[in-house]
Amino acid sequence: MIKYVISVLCLTLLLSLSGIAAQQIxxxxxxxxxxxxxxxxxxxxxxxxxxxxxxxxxxxxxxxxxxxxxxxxxxxxxxxxxxxxxxxxxxxxxxxxxxxxxxxxxxxxxxxxxxxxxxxxxxxxxxxxxxxxxxxxxxxxxxxxxxxxxxxxxxxxxxxxxxxxxxxxxxxxxxxxxxxxxxxLTHRYQAKSAASFIVGIFLTAVLFISLFFVGFNRKPAYLLFSLFCLVQTVKVSLVYLTSYGELTFPVYDLAIAAMHLSVYLGGLLLVAFLLDNFAIPNLRYWVLGCAAVTLVFFLLQLRVLHIALSIALAFGLSIYALTHKRKGALLSIIGLIGYSLFSVLGNLKIINFGYFVGIIFFVVCMAFSLGSRMVQQTRQHQEAILRSARLENELLKKHIQPHFIMNSLMSLQELLEDNPQQASDFIEALAEEFRGFSQMAGEKRIAIGDELALCEAHLSIMSHRKRTKFTLETEGIVGDERIPPAIFHTLIENGITHGYSQQQQGRFLLSKTATNSGVRYQLFNDGEIAVPVTSVSTATQNESDRGTGLKYVESRLQESYPDAWTLKSHAVDNGWSVTIEIHDNRVSERKAS
CATH class of the missing domain: 2.60.120.260 (Galactose-binding domain-like)
Structure with a gap:
């Protein structure tokens, strides 16, 4: 009986609900x-x-x-x-x-x-x-x-x-x-105005960051960030068109597909920018891995998950950079926090275009970070130019100072008495070295072939002066690579000064190899180990720890490759090695002009 009553009540309730749903509205x-x-x-x-x-x-x-x-x-x-x-x-x-x-x-x-x-x-x-x-x-x-x-x-x-x-x-x-x-119509125009304003901000950022890329050593991070802003420009335009534009359905579906693609590209470019900007180790493998994951997410159409993963990875990279004291890491974290917060507010319909407002906040933070870095690099670049000019003058003075001339003249006097032909060769080598220095004066980069000719002239001079046969061999050198002037000449001079007090012959070997990030030059000599082991780069030693020659090399490298080089000097089997790595993929492609 109870079951019957319950069934009747349920049927009555369903009929009444059906009547409510079907009534006139x-x-x-x-x-x-x-x-x-x-x-x-x-x-x-x-x-x-x-x-x-x-x-x-x-x-x-x-x-x-x-x-x-x-x-x-x-x-x-x-x-x-x-x-x-x-x-x-x-x-x-x-x-x-x-x-x-x-x-x-x-x-x-x-x-x-x-x-x-x-x-x-x-x-x-x-x-x-x-x-x-x-x-x-x-x-x-x-x-x-x-x-x-x-x-x-x-x-x-x-x-x-x-x-x-x-x-x-x-x-x-x-x-x-x-x-x-x-x-x-007002509602549509308001949305159009907001979208146009956001597009203008992103286009300004694209232009601003592109100028950084063109004007400052074409750093890949700047190009990636510019492309990231460009993708956001396309995305906000597509969001407006698909939300307010009177498109036909075929065009609308195409715009939706392009907008979805921009989501994946934006996430990938964001992560790639942070990887390069903070010099994360194993950059190439990181980028390839992120590209593979993005492709999988694109094929599975997991947009929301991809956005969340991109932001989480961006946070992780920024925190890693902060713990390793990388410049701009704190601003990156602040920008990502704002990006996430505004995105949530947008999803909750509290503010319009919240996702893009968040991205703008992040872009402003990173643009401020990059701008500050550019100002600092420009100042360092100018200081490096002045320092290079001063050290170049000191280096020239060193070669024409009375002590150098006196030693050369004494050697020449001995040669004139003992071997006139060698004296003639000595004079030619001395003239060749002075001529090379005068031609290089004021140049930022020269062909490595000219540098090697200067080195050969100096080795010929020192061979006559020290009664030691010095030779210079090369491996992997084409001859038209562009390098700062007199850096290897200076290193060879240091090697002779500190490593050949007793030996009757000396061998120098200059080799060049390509690396994932640029090129590596290694100068080896078989001299005695008479100086302490050092390892120097753009910011590893105090000025007082280095002589004029090494200061000159570092200044020249900083002038030509700001914060994109390392110099290490250390003992090896049967000699001494100096390694210069230039972290710029274009240096091996530069030709003499």
Whole structure:
């Protein structure tokens, strides 16, 4: 007995709910005149599959039709048909708006549709068809003006006819609203203004960072960051077009695909920029791994997960850079925090374009970081130029100072008495070295062939002076590579001074090898180990720890390759080795001009 009563109650409840869902829906648009609610979303509809042209009529009985809530998840199942109708009754109050006519706004009525007001055709998007060949897709959205004579006070019927042979698997239900025509246009213009403002910011950042890239050694990080900003420019433009533009469905689908692609590219470029900007070890493997993961996520269409993973990885790289005291790491973390916070606020509909506002915050932080670094590098570059000029003058003075000239003249006097031919060779070598120095004066880079000629002249001079046979061999040297002037000459001079007090012969070997990040030069000599082991780079030793010659080499390297070089000097088997690594993939490609 109890089970019977419960069954009757459940059946009664279901019938009553069914009656509620199918009842007529009335919307009063008088409230549209208030500023708080300029338009109303129409979500509850009478719904029927199939197609009968007379279903636009006001005399059709739709009480037996089904009901459809466009906000319901089940709405997707309802629209996945080749044809259906929607009907809704709208009541206009006794005082319709006078300052602006009414209008309908719709989006995502796939693929072709017709809008009827009280049985009269109001708007046609595309061409309704019974087959795929007959159907012509229309616009993805539009604002439809309701003529004043049709928008009188009283009850009206809005009927929508839809055919969808082109995209029967559509996943997004339509959205339909009624409001004041001017307010609907204002809403669109406001979105357009916001999108244009954001695009302008991103384009400014693209130009700003591109100038950094062109003007400061073409650092890959600057190019990656510029491309990241360019992708955001494209993305915000596509977001506006797909959200507010009156595109046809084929163009809309193409724009959606491009927008999704920009999400993956943006995440990949963000991570790649941070990897290069903070000089993360194993850069190439990191980039290849991130590219592979991005490709997998793209194929699986995991956009949200890819965004989350990109931000998490960006945080990890920035924290790593902060713990290793890399410049700009703290600003990167602050920018990422703002990026994440504004993105959340945007998803919660608290602010418009929150995702892009967050990216702008991050871009501003990184632009400030890069700008500060550029100012510092420019100052260091100018200081390096001045230091190089001063040290170059000191080096020239060293070769023409009385002590050097006196020793050379004494050697020449001995040679004139013992071996006039060697004296002639000595004079030629001395003249060649002075000539080389005079030609290099003021040059930032010279061909390595000219450098080797200067080294050979100096070795010839020192061979006569020390009664020792010095030779210079090369491996991997083409001859037209561009290097700062007199750096190897200076290192060879240091090697002779500190390593050959007793030996009767000396061998120097200069080799060049390509590396993943640029090129490596190694100068070996078989002299005695008479100086302490050192390891120097752009910021590893105090000025007092290095002699004039080594200071000159470092200044020249810093001038030509700011913060992109290392110099190490250490003992090896049977001699001494000096290694210079230049972290710039273009140095091996520079030709003599």
């Amino acid at each position: 009335e919307v009063d648009v008088d409230e549209l005149q208030t500023a708080e609610k300029p338009f109303l979303w129409l979500n509850l509809w009478h719904y029927h599959k199939g197609d009968q042209p007379n279903w636009s009529s006001t005399v059709v009985d739709d009480t037996q039709w089904g009901s459809l809530n466009l906000e319901d998840k089940n709405a997707v199942d309802a629209i996945q048909h080749t044809g259906y109708w929607l009907r809704q009754y709208i009541t206009i109050g006794e005082s319709p708006p006078k300052h602006s006519p009414l209008a309908l706004y719709y989006t995502n009525l796939r693929s072709a549709s017709e809008l009827y007001w009280d049985g009269e055709l109001l708007y046609r998007s595309g061409k309704i068809g019974l087959t795929l060949q007959q159907e012509q897709p229309g616009n993805v959205r539009s604002i439809v003006h309701i003529p004043t004579h049709l928008a009188r006070a009283g009850e009206h019927l809005l009927a929508i006819r839809v055919s969808n042979h082109h995209d029967v698997t559509a996943q997004d239900p339509p959205s339909i609203a009624i409001g004041l025509y001017d307010d609907l």
